[in-house]
Amino acid sequence: MRRIEPGPGQESVWDYPRPPRVESTSRRVRVLFGGETIADTTEAKRVLETSHPPVYYIPPEDIQAEFVRPTAGSSWCEWKGEAAYLTVQVGGQQVERAGWYYPEPTPGFEEVRGHVAFYPGRMDACYIDDERVAAQEGDFYGGWVTEEIVGPFKGAPETMGW
Numbered sequence: 001m002r003r004i005e006p007g008p009g010q011e012s013v014w015d016y017p018r019p020p021r022v023e024s025t026s027r028r029v030r031v032l033f034g035g036e037t038i039a040d041t042t043e044a045k046r047v048l049e050t051s052h053p054p055v056y057y058i059p060p061e062d063i064q065a066e067f068v069r070p071t072a073g074s075s076w077c078e079w080k081g082e083a084a085y086l087t088v089q090v091g092g093q094q095v096e097r098a099g100w101y102y103p104e105p106t107p108g109f110e111e112v113r114g115h116v117a118f119y120p121g122r123m124d125a126c127y128i129d130d131e132r133v134a135a136q137e138g139d140f141y142g143g144w145v146t147e148e149i150v151g152p153f154k155g156a157p158e159t160m161g162w
Contacts, residue, residue, distance in 0.1 A: 001159075004150040012150050013051055019079045020049035022111045029056050030127040031118045033098075034090025038123070039063045045112050049079075051154040053136050053143030056128070057101075057115035068116070071096055081106040086116060088123070098122045100142070117142050 006012045025046045031039040041062035047055045071087040080102050088098040099118040102109065119142045120126040121135030128146055136143030138155035145153070152159075 001152055004152065006150050010148050010150050013048075013053060013153060014151075016048040016050050016052070018050040019108070020047050022047050022109060024111075025056075028127070028129050029058060030125075031058070031120075031123050032125045032127075033067070033088050033095070033123045034093040035124075036064065036067060036090045038067050038088060038090075039116070039118070045115055047080075047112065047117075051151075052141055053145045053149050053151075053153055055117050055142050056144055057112045057117045060114050060116065063116055068099065073097065075100070077102075079106065080109045080112065088118075095122045120144050 003012065003014050023046050025044050026042050029041050029044040030037060039058045039062055041058050043059055045057040047057065067090050068086045068088055071085045073085050075083045077083060081104060083100040083102055085097040086099040088095050099116045101114055101116045102112055105113050118126065120133050126133045126144060128144065131146050134145040136145060136153055136155045141155045143153065
């Protein structure tokens with residue numbers, strides 16, 4: 001693994017902290033699926049963690065509730081606690097565990113309580129402002145990769161032990 005040096009206007013995920021940091025962003029965050037805008041906000045929370053592209057958590061009031069519903073299963077984050085999952089359904093299209101949230105996050109992460117993060121690779125498209133994001137590799141992490149983020153990123157095969 002060799003760190004990529006950031007250029008002007010870029011961030012390296014290797015400069016992000018561990019444990020992660022939560023910060024507010026006023027950038028426009030959108031999630032699209034099945035011809036519908038599932039979420040659209042300028043009040044997201046951005047979680048930054050060493051080796052990971054940012055994950056954007058969207059406030060529940062900026063998510064179209066008719067397209068999301070709780071689904072079975074949970075997972076555990078050593079920093080944020082127990083996550084619950086959502087299914088996204090629009091018409092006949094459905095994606096299980098397309099998003100997750102922390103109903104009762106651990107101390108230090110209260111800002112993301114109830115906010116939903118979506119896996120960009122499971123949606124039709126996700127945007128930060130007008131840039132379409134790429135999904136972080138792998139099927140576990142949900143980072144949003146943009147031109148302003150450089151890695152290498154955890155998540156691809158053989159990176160779990162970093």
